[in-house]
Amino acid sequence: MWEVTRIKRNPWSIFDELEALQADLNRAMSGESGAGSEAPRVRRRPYPLLNVLSSEQGVVVDAELPGVPAKEIDVSVEGNELTLSGQRPEPETVEGMTYHRRERSMGSFSRTLQLPFRADPNGVKASYRNGVLRVTVPRSAEEQRKRITIEA
Amino acid sequence: MSTEVERTQETGGESITPQEYGPVYLPDVDIRETADMVEVLADMPGVDKASTDVTVENGVLSISGEAREEAAEGYTAAGREFRLSRYRRDFTISDQIDTNKIKARMADGVLTVSLPKREEVKTRKIKIAS
Numbered sequence: 001m002w003e004v005t006r007i008k009r010n011p012w013s014i015f016d017e018l019e020a021l022q023a024d025l026n027r028a029m030s031g032e033s034g035a036g037s038e039a040p041r042v043r044r045r046p047y048p049l050l051n052v053l054s055s056e057q058g059v060v061v062d063a064e065l066p067g068v069p070a071k072e073i074d075v076s077v078e079g080n081e082l083t084l085s086g087q088r089p090e091p092e093t094v095e096g097m098t099y100h101r102r103e104r105s106m107g108s109f110s111r112t113l114q115l116p117f118r119a120d121p122n123g124v125k126a127s128y129r130n131g132v133l134r135v136t137v138p139r140s141a142e143e144q145r146k147r148i149t150i151e152a
Numbered sequence: 153m154s155t156e157v158e159r160t161q162e163t164g165g166e167s168i169t170p171q172e173y174g175p176v177y178l179p180d181v182d183i184r185e186t187a188d189m190v191e192v193l194a195d196m197p198g199v200d201k202a203s204t205d206v207t208v209e210n211g212v213l214s215i216s217g218e219a220r221e222e223a224a225e226g227y228t229a230a231g232r233e234f235r236l237s238r239y240r241r242d243f244t245i246s247d248q249i250d251t252n253k254i255k256a257r258m259a260d261g262v263l264t265v266s267l268p269k270r271e272e273v274k275t276r277k278i279k280i281a282s
Contacts, residue, residue: 097184
């Protein structure tokens with residue numbers, strides 16, 4: 001038999017649920033109506049999900065962004081912060097189309113990653129393949145110079 | 153109106169163990185319907201066209217794909233929130249679907265499967281015999 005591992009893609013989902021609960025509580029306490037119909041598809045987990053790889057030169061950040069055209073993704077680096085933001089467009093609909101399932105999240109996103117170094121904004125490279133964005137962020141020249149080799 | 157496509161719990165009889173291939177994820181999907189067709193959109197980041205499989209057998213539509221992570225020479229993992237691995241999800245399709253006309257396309261890690269309805273189902277005007 002095929003064994004499908006039915007795990008949520010986000011390992012932190014339990015915290016999301018707690019956070020969602022907390023948000024609901026806060027709304028209830030502040031007297032705001034917590035009617036879910038206003039924003040039924042609010043994404044509480046961070047988006048996009050990231051994988052970070054590091055080396056002496058800098059970091060490589062992979063972001064899961066399926067279905068987002070590269071031109072819709074904005075990559076910016078300032079100081080030691082890398083920000084990925086943009087818009088995930090809704091798929092085209094036709095008149096009379098009804099949804100039976102809607103699990104894919106849409107809309108705008110923004111996520112900032114604190115880097116453990118000052119980055120060289122001119123050396124940042126980004127590529128997009130099969131729905132995965134890869135950003136390479138090098139350390140700034142000053143950062144690289146600061147590293148002192150200790151001789152024996 | 154009844155849902156044309158439903159996820160089945162356990163289908164498929166292949167014996168592939170997750171240990172061998174890493175975890176198998178259920179892709180997030182949208183399922184939508186018009187008068188003429190049902191459409192399934194599935195997020196499968198990291199999967200290219202060649203590694204995507206769409207099959208229809210015994211009224212079950214199976215979508216699967218294998219994602220490959222690009223290597224980064226000289227870099228070591230510092231933090232990981234997602235894994236690029238295998239995806240698979242099965243759907244029972246209604247007999248209103250014309251299985252010979254199912255089409256699929258893969259772009260930017262999103263698989264779109266179009267399942268047109270049979271002509272008999274679509275037709276609403278009935279010719280009156282003289």
